[in-house]
Amino acid sequence: MAHLRGAGQAMTDCSPDLRRDCLDNLLEGVIVIELGGTIAMFNPAAGRILDLFPDAVTGRAFAELFMSRKGFEEFSDLVLDAIENRGKAGRQVVTLHTGGEEQLLSVAISYIRSRCDGSAEPTAVIVSFSDTSKIWELCMAKAVDAQRGELQMAYRQIEEHKALLKKSQAARVLATVLVIGVFLGAGAYTWQSRNPLRDSFIATGVDSELPLASAGADEGLRTVTVEPQTLHRTISLVGTLAPWRTLNVVSPVSSRIGAVHFQYDQLVKEGELLIELDTSEANREHRDARVAYIDALEKFEALKNWEGSAEMADARRSFARASLELKSQRNRLDRATFLLDQGLIATTEYEDTEQQYQNQKLDFDVAELDFEAVRARGGKDARDRAELELGNAREKMLELEENLQQSAIHAPLSGIVLLPGQSDSTGIAAGQSVEKGEVLLKIGDLAQMSAVAKVDELDIVRIRNGQAVSVTGNAFPSLRLEGTVTHVSSQAKAQLQGAPKFDVTVTLDPLVTSQRELLLAGMSSNLTIAVYRNDNALLVPIDAVEQQGRSNHLLVVHPETGEVEVREVEIGNTTLNSVEIVAGLRPGDQIVIPED
Structure with missing residues (x-):
């Protein structure tokens, strides 16, 4: 028991050091602030998180250190509010902006209350905090991984739905093809049943010895030889x-x-x-610009030779005079010190001499500052600024001179x-x-x-640059x-x-x-634009073309056998009574058309 009591007594004796060691080894930052605003304790963890040295912080005012630091606004407001509103404890997350990065701090506020007088009033604020940025990043990474898994699952479901849709679309396409085939077969059967040439041409053909016109005269048909013709289309505006x-x-x-x-x-x-x-205003502006240029030139020249300028000479004399007077006053103070040590002058006389020396030292410091200020007025920055102002003034003056020369406006061309x-x-x-x-x-x-003409939206698509x-x-x-x-x-x-x-x-x-x-x-004018021209166009009567769906056909006499065949052709432009054949027909071919 005695041994335990001894150990306990030893721990009690070293408890301040132990508490200090515990505080220094905490991973959380801890700041203890007196209610007057002075920082009483600042552990190393707080220094690492806030980038401050504990020894340089302890004993200084919290507001002095943190109110002027950029990015610490939320942290400073929380701590100052805890100092002012005593007894309001809790935990809150704040953001620090340091070095272009965001840092999340979890801050807990608590209070130290005195046990000596038995009162419940707090005597200091404890601010403990930790950096939760990495924890937040880990949480976000887990959330992103979870969302990525959900997206992958959704993508697989979409792929499965797409496969089902492809199968259903293939079935629909097959059904559509079957329906179209049925309709095409029915249409072909109907056209053949109604074609007046079907029985005569298919059953017997055409006699090569007998002209087609006479062979089909009973049925009101005749043959026409197709020859090239000129076809042109125009738009009138x-x-x-x-x-x-x-x-x-x-x-x-x-x-x-x-x-x-x-x-x-x-x-x-x-x-x-x-x-x-009128150049009266321009002349006045030019005169003002010349004055500004002269002033800028004088200022620039003065700054180029600033060390030898009158202002530097005055400042240099004032500084030298103050230096000499300070040296003279220092000698008086040394003599007064010697006389006071010998008991030859009164203390009050020595104090007057010392006060005169201090006053003269202040005058010397002011003269030195004035001298440096005057010298700085002729520094590199001042010379560069004067040079820029001189360039601007010169450009303004030259611009106004050019404007005066342009006061007379002449015709740039005949017209x-x-x-x-x-x-x-x-x-x-x-x-x-x-x-x-x-x-x-x-x-x-x-x-x-x-x-210049205006064209509506229907005709504009046919007009191109270069058309006659x-x-x-x-x-x-x-x-x-x-x-x-x-x-x-x-x-x-x-x-x-x-x-x-x-x-x-x-x-x-x-x-x-x-x-x-x-x-x-x-003047008004009538414009005729040639939007199309073909000197070798093959034209056939509109009635000769048989349209079947999207294809067009002609009855053409075979040049060797004399039989009539149905030939698919491609049509082009049309006129009032004829149509251009652009493919499927050659010059000299004979076609079968109804009798007029």
Whole structure:
């Protein structure tokens, strides 16, 4: 018993060290914070989790350390709330944002309560926490594995359903083929039973010695020899004549119109003066830009030789003067110290001398800071900034000089002057304000002409670039012009009523002088676009073609035996009474057609 009592007494004596060892070896971070906000304890685990040194943290204010750290907002708010709202314990998960990564902490709040005075009031806050990020990642990985298994199971079920669907679809296809075969057989039987040539052609054939027309005269049939013919298809449109190209003339600067030297719809020559801009405002801006450039140049030159500038000289003199005065005051303080040690001066006199020295030292420190500040004003950053400002000022000045040179606007090409393009535009006039880049007018090039028409959605699919066009007009009845489709719009123009319309542009062939004199921009025109042409087309009467489902057939006389055979053909374009055969028939073949 005595031995046990001794061991217990020894453990009690070393219990503070034991508690400290236990705290240091905990895997959880522990922080003990006094209610005044001072950190009393901070174990190594807390340092590892929060990336702090325990010795550098203990004894300092929690708010001083953590309120300014980015990413610790949730953790700081939780701890400060526990300090302010005493007695509110519990556990909560918070997020730390450190080094671009998220860290999840499980934080438990508890309190130390005094046992000395018997009161229930807490005296300190215990914050214990652990990093649960890896646990969370493991949970997420298990959840992903579980979801992956569910997806694999669902995929296998889908594959099984697909196999069943394929079997059912094969059965449906087989049934559909059988039904179609039944209908085709019934149709063939019906057609053969109704064909007036069936008995005569199949049973007896055609006598090679006897013409087919006379052989079938009783049945109202005759033969026709197919020969190549010319077939062409056209689309007729109504369009408007326009210059073959237009060029926008824009304002080079923001200004006012000084003078206008043209009229709209007037013919002008390349280089002819059209507009003069008011340059009074531009001149003022140019003068201001020159002043700014001179100021920037002076500033840059001053910074290049900053060490030799007047400001650096003044700062250097002030600093030297303060240094000398501090040295002189130091000598006075040394003499006063010696005299005080010898008992030759009173203590108050020594204290006055020491106070004067401290004041002079403050003046010296201020003079040194001022000197460094003045020197920094001529550093590399300041010189680079001054150089950039000088470049900007130079570019601004040169830009305004160029604008002044562009105050006179000339015609970029020969042509007709047109309105800017807005439907409600009335053109420009003297005194009007214009912005940089604003379209003032258009020049239409009349060296060639074009025609613009609108086409509906049914015809636009047959029009292509390069198709030949014939152009006529009521205003120029003696002319028949030729041209080519040069542009087909890929997007319809919005229409309030009716079907969508697409723009088609036709460029006319170069005009001679006599033709150009008869044409004006804006005249209406009639356009005939050749959308199809075949000079060797094989045309047969529409009544001669027998349609069976999706295939077409002709009765053709065999050139050697004279027998009539049913031949499958491929048809092309049609006219009012004939159809083009593009495959299955050759020039010179004889076909059987009904008598007119």
